[in-house]
Amino acid sequence: MESKVQKVAGNSHASHAIFGNNVDILEEILKHLDAKSVGIVSCVSKGCQQAAESEYVWKIICTHICPSSVFETERLQSRVATMGGFKRLYTNFLHPLRSYSHHKHCSSLNEDVIRLSLSLFSVDYYERRLESLRTRNASNFKIHSGITAIDQSPDSCTDIVQKSMKENRRACFI
Amino acid sequence: MDPGSGSGARAGLCSNRINGAPMYPCNGSGGKFESEIDGLLANAGYTVRASELAHVAQRLERLESVMGAVQDPGLSHLASEAVHYNPSDLAGWIESMLGELNPGLLDAGAVFRSQPPPPPAPAPGPAPVAGSGSGSGSAPFSDNSRLVGHAPLSEMDMDMALMADYGVNGGLQFNGNPHLPRAFTAEVPAAGVFSSVGEQQRRGMPNLVSAKHHRLGFQSAACEGDDEGSSVTQWGPVQQVPAVVNGDEGAQESGIRLVHLLMACAEAIQRNDLKMASSMVQEIRMMMRNPSGAMGKVASHFVEALARRIYGLNSPESSVGQADAQSELLYHHFYETCPYLKFAHFTANQAILEAVEGHDRIHVIDFNLMHGLQWPALIQALALRAGGPPFLRLTGIGPRQPDGRDVLQEIGMKLAQLAESVNVEFDFRGVMADKLDDVKPWMLQLRAGEVIAVNSIFQLHRLLYNDPSGSSPIDAVLKSVRSLKPKIVTVVEQEANNNAPLFLDRFTEALHYYSTMFDSLEACNLPPHSTEKLLAEMYIEKEICNIVACEGPFRVERHEPLSQWRMRLGSAGFRPAHLGSNAFKQASMLLTLFSGEGFTVEENNGSLTLGWHSRPLISASAWQGI
Numbered sequence: 148m149e150s151k152v153q154k155v156a157g158n159s160h161a162s163h164a165i166f167g168n169n170v171d172i173l174e175e176i177l178k179h180l181d182a183k184s185v186g187i188v189s190c191v192s193k194g195c196q197q198a199a200e201s202e203y204v205w206k207i208i209c210t211h212i213c214p215s216s217v218f219e220t221e222r223l224q225s226r227v228a229t230m231g232g233f234k235r236l237y238t239n240f241l242h243p244l245r246s247y248s249h250h251k252h253c254s255s256l257n258e259d260v261i262r263l264s265l266s267l268f269s270v271d272y273y274e275r276r277l278e279s280l281r282t283r284n285a286s287n288f289k290i291h292s293g294i295t296a297i298d299q300s301p302d303s304c305t306d307i308v309q310k311s312m313k314e315n316r317r318a319c320f321i
Numbered sequence: 322m323d324p325g326s327g328s329g330a331r332a333g334l335c336s337n338r339i340n341g342a343p344m345y346p347c348n349g350s351g352g353k354f355e356s357e358i359d360g361l362l363a364n365a366g367y368t369v370r371a372s373e374l375a376h377v378a379q380r381l382e383r384l385e386s387v388m389g390a391v392q393d394p395g396l397s398h399l400a401s402e403a404v405h406y407n408p409s410d411l412a413g414w415i416e417s418m419l420g421e422l423n424p425g426l427l428d429a430g431a432v433f434r435s436q437p438p439p440p441p442a443p444a445p446g447p448a449p450v451a452g453s454g455s456g457s458g459s460a461p462f463s464d465n466s467r468l469v470g471h472a473p474l475s476e477m478d479m480d481m482a483l484m485a486d487y488g489v490n491g492g493l494q495f496n497g498n499p500h501l502p503r504a505f506t507a508e509v510p511a512a513g514v515f516s517s518v519g520e521q522q523r524r525g526m527p528n529l530v531s532a533k534h535h536r537l538g539f540q541s542a543a544c545e546g547d548d549e550g551s552s553v554t555q556w557g558p559v560q561q562v563p564a565v566v567n568g569d570e571g572a573q574e575s576g577i578r579l580v581h582l583l584m585a586c587a588e589a590i591q592r593n594d595l596k597m598a599s600s601m602v603q604e605i606r607m608m609m610r611n612p613s614g615a616m617g618k619v620a621s622h623f624v625e626a627l628a629r630r631i632y633g634l635n636s637p638e639s640s641v642g643q644a645d646a647q648s649e650l651l652y653h654h655f656y657e658t659c660p661y662l663k664f665a666h667f668t669a670n671q672a673i674l675e676a677v678e679g680h681d682r683i684h685v686i687d688f689n690l691m692h693g694l695q696w697p698a699l700i701q702a703l704a705l706r707a708g709g710p711p712f713l714r715l716t717g718i719g720p721r722q723p724d725g726r727d728v729l730q731e732i733g734m735k736l737a738q739l740a741e742s743v744n745v746e747f748d749f750r751g752v753m754a755d756k757l758d759d760v761k762p763w764m765l766q767l768r769a770g771e772v773i774a775v776n777s778i779f780q781l782h783r784l785l786y787n788d789p790s791g792s793s794p795i796d797a798v799l800k801s802v803r804s805l806k807p808k809i810v811t812v813v814e815q816e817a818n819n820n821a822p823l824f825l826d827r828f829t830e831a832l833h834y835y836s837t838m839f840d841s842l843e844a845c846n847l848p849p850h851s852t853e854k855l856l857a858e859m860y861i862e863k864e865i866c867n868i869v870a871c872e873g874p875f876r877v878e879r880h881e882p883l884s885q886w887r888m889r890l891g892s893a894g895f896r897p898a899h900l901g902s903n904a905f906k907q908a909s910m911l912l913t914l915f916s917g918e919g920f921t922v923e924e925n926n927g928s929l930t931l932g933w934h935s936r937p938l939i940s941a942s943a944w945q946g947i
Contacts (some may be wrong), residue, residue, distance in 0.1 A: 217705075222744065223705075226704070226742065226743050226744075229742045230742070243913070243914055244910060244913065244914065259903070259906055259907065259910065260910060262702065262705065263667075263907055263910050263911070265701055265702075265705065266667070266670075266697075266698035266701050266702055267698070267914075268701075269697040269698055269700065269701035269739065269743070270694060270697045270698050272697070272739070273693075273694070273697040273735065273736075273739050274694070276735055276738070276739070277692060277735060303615070303836075303840045303843075304576070304615050304616045304619050304836030304837070304839050304840050305833070305836050305837045305840050305933075305934070305936065306573075307573060307576040307577055307580060307616045307836070308580055308616075308832055308833055308836045309833070310573075310577055311576075311577040311580035311581055311584070312580075312584075312829070314577070314581075
C-alpha cells in the first residue's frame with residue numbers, strides 16, 4: 148500500500164492531477180501508514196507535505212501505537228492540541244522513547260512511556276510559554292567563558308583525577 | 322677554600338677539591354651551601370650550583386624530549402648559528418638550547434634570542450638562571466628569586482585576566498591587549514619592570530600583587546649592571562618550558578600534571594602559604610595556554626576559584642540565592658542539557674503522586690520555585706488520574722529579586738494557565754524569603770482537609786552552616802517541616818561530601834565530583850562549543866567557585882552524602898518512604914532520552930541515585946513523618 152502511494156505521489160503533476168485541491172483525500176490515505184512512511188511522503192511535494200503535517204493524520208498514528216484508549220478521549224485530544232499538537236508529541240517524545248519499549252518489534256508502547264511522554268510534553272509546552280519571560284531578561288547577558296578546549300580529548304576527567312591522586316607526586320616547581 | 326658548613330650530605334657534594342682538578346671558586350658571599358658549585362659536575366667541566374641540580378636535571382629531561390621532537394633543520398641550525406657564551410655553565414646552556422629550539426612559542430622567546438646571555442663576568446658563575454645576581458650579595462634571594470622571577474610576565478597576564486574577568490576598573494592603563502606584556506619585555510627589561518610597578522600602583526591592584534613587583538623591582542636594580550639581558554633570560558625559557566611539555570607528553574599526562582598542580586596549590590592554601598599558592602596559580606594559568614580537553618576546562622574553573630580565594634575577590638551575591646537573570650539563564654541551560662534536574666523533578670513527582678493517591682485536596686510546598694519546571698509534569702499527571710484530577714494548591718518559596726520583579730507571581734500565573742488548559746483546579750501562592758529558616762509555618766496558610774507534600778530540590782544543603790552559637794538552620798527548618806505533618810517529603814541532594822572541615826578535603830572531593838560531572842556533560846551529544854554547553858558549564862562553575870572560594874555563611878554549597886542525610890532526617894523525626902519501581906522505570910526511561918551512554922540509575926535502600934559510570938552524583942529520597 149505504501150509503495151503505491153509513494154509511486155503515485157512521486158510525480159507532483161500526477162499528485163496534483165489526482166488529488167487536486169483535495170488534500171484530505173491524501174490524508175485519508177496517509178492515516179493508514181506508519182510514522183516513517185508519512186515522513187517519507189512529506190518529502191515528495193508541497194501538497195504531500197501539507198497533508199503529512201496534518202494533525203488528523205498524526206492523531207491517528209499516535210492512537211494506533213497506544214495499547215490503551217488513552218488518546219481516544221476527547222479531553223486528552225483537546226489537551227494535546229492545546230499543548231502543541233500530536234505531530235510534535237510524536238516527533239519529540241513518543242518516538243525517542245520507543246527505543247525503551249520492551250517489545251521493540253511490537254509497534255505499541257506501554258503505558259508508562261505514554262505517561263512520561265505526556266509529562267515531558269507538558270513541560271515542553273510550559274517552557275515555550277516561559278520563553279517570552281526569559282528572552283526579555285536575558286538580552287544583555289554576554290557569555291564570558293574561560294578556556295574552551297580546542298581538542299576533544301577522549302580521556303575522562305574522572306580517570307585523570309583518580310590517577311593523579313594515586314600517583315601522589317608533588318609537582319617540583321621549587 | 323673550605324666549603325661552608327651546610328648539612329652533611331650536601332657539604333660533601335660541594336667539595337671543591339677533587340683529585341687536583343681545577344678549582345672553581347665558590348660564591349664569595351659566604352659559602353651558603355646552596356650557592357656552591359657541585360663538585361662532581363665540576364669535574365666534568367660544568368658549573369652547576371648545588372641548589373640548581375634538580376632544576377637542571379628537569380631541564381635536561383625536557384631538552385631531550387624536545388630534541389627528539391624537533392625536525393632536522395632545527396638541530397643543524399643550532400649547531401651553526403647558536404651563540405653560547407660560557408658553555409661550562411650547564412644551566413645557562415640548557416636554557417639557551419631550549420630557547421633556540423622553541424622560537425616564538427611564547428612571545429618572550431623572541432626576546433630571548435635577540436639578547437643572548439652576556440659574557441661571563443669575572444665574578445664566579447653569573448648563572449643567568451635564577452638570577453641570584455652572583456657577587457652582588459643577593460644570595461638571600463636565590464631561593465625566592467625563581468618564584469619572584471615568574472612574577473612579572475604572568476602577573477601582567479593574570480592582572481589583565483583578572484581585570485577582564487572581574488571588571489576591576491582601577492583606571493586601566495593597558496589597552497587590554499593580551500600581548501602587551503611582550504611589548505614590555507622587548508624593551509630594556511629592568512625599565513620595563515619599573516614601569517610596570519608604576520602601572521600597578523596607578524591601578525591600585527591588591528597589595529599582594531604590588532608587593533611582588535616591588536621585590537622584583539629591587540632585585541633588578543641590584544642586578545642591573547650585568548644582568549640586563551639575564552633578567553630576560555630568566556623569564557623567557559622558564560615560561561616556555563611548560564608549553565613544551567604539554568605539546569609533547571599528551572593530553573592525559575598534562576591533565577595529570579594539572580591536577581598535581583591544583584592539589585599542590587590547595588595544600589599551600591591549607592598551610593596558609595598564600596605566596597606559594599598564588600605563584601602556583603600562575604603556573605597553572607601558564608600551562609593552560611595549551612588547553613587539554615575536558616580536564617583543561619575543569620582545571621580552568623578550579624584555578625579561577627582558587628584565584629578568587631587567594632585574592633579575596635568574592636562577590637557576595639554570587640553565593641546568596643540565585644536571584645538574577647543571569648542565574649536563571651544558566652539554570653535553564655543546565656536543565657536542558659543534563660538529565661540531573663529532570664531526574665530530580667520526575668522522581669520527586671512520582672513519589673508525590675504515589676503518596677497523594679486517593680486524596681482530593683493536595684497542597685505542595687516547593688522550597689525553591691525557580692522556574693517551576695517541576696510542576697507542569699505533576700499537573701499533567703494529576704489530570705490523567707483515574708477518577709479525575711484533585712484540587713492542587715502550590716506554595717512556591719523563592720528569594721527576593723534584585724530588580725524587584727515578582728517572579729513568583731509570574732511563574733504562578735503561567736502554571737495556573739497550564740493547569741487551566743488541562744482542567745485541573747489550581748491555586749498558587751508565592752512566599753518570598755531569602756533564607757529557608759525565615760519561612761514560618763503560619764506563612765504557608767495551611768487549610769484543613771488537605772494533604773501536604775514538601776519538596777526540596779538541592780535546598781537543604783544550603784542550611785548546614787554552623788553559626789557561632791552552635792545551631793544550624795537545618796534543625797529549625799526540619800523541625801518546622803515536621804510540625805506541618807506532611808504526607809511526604811521529597812529530598813534531592815548532591816551525592817558528595819563537600820562539607821568537610823578541612824579545606825583540602827573539600828577541594829579534593831570537589832575535584833573528583835565535578836570532574837565526573839564535566840565528563841557526563843561532555844557525553845551529552847552537543848556540538849563542542851555550543852552556547853548551551855557553555856552556559857551549563859558556567860552553572861557548574863558557580864558551584865565550584867562557591868565551594869572553593871567562599872567561607873562561612875557565604876559558602877552555601879555544603880553537600881553531604883545520602884547516608885548523612887538519612888541520619889539527620891531520621892533524628893529529626895522522619896522515616897524513609899521507599900520510592901517504588903515506577904520511579905525507577907521512569908528514571909531509566911528518562912535517561913534514554915539523553916544520548917550519554919554512561920548514566921546509571923541505582924536503587925539504594927528505597928532511594929534512587931543517578932550517577933555517571935557508577936560514580937553516584939545525585940540522590941533522591943522520600944520521607945514521611947513518624
